[in-house]
Amino acid sequence: MTLIITATFVAASAYFFVALACFICDSIAARRHAPQAIATTPKPAPQNPIETMNIRQLKKAASQARIKGYSNMRKAQLIAALT
Known part of the structure; x- marks a missing residue:
């Protein structure tokens, strides 16, 4: 066994x-x-550098630009207010 x-x-x-x-x-x-590294087409750079900023950076820029109500805004709203 x-x-x-x-x-x-x-x-x-x-x-x-x-x-x-x-x-x-x-x-x-x-x-x-x-296969070796495949060549890809690069992504187009954003036309507005504000679009690459995160929410914290956008709120700081809005504060410096003296935009009222920036603390309650979402990212898209901050971008619209800053442009």
Whole structure:
């Protein structure tokens, strides 16, 4: 009985390590033959630099521009008020 359990464990372990080795080899081969970096078209830069600012920066700019009610405004409202 012990011999059967030991043989089964050894066979399962051997299968596991062979499968792991095949997986590693396939991963390495896929990386070697993978296409190089694909050239993509760059995103157009925003026309207004205010659009790239986060909400905290927009609220600071609105405060400096002395816009009333800026603390309750959403991002789109701040952008509209600052432009």
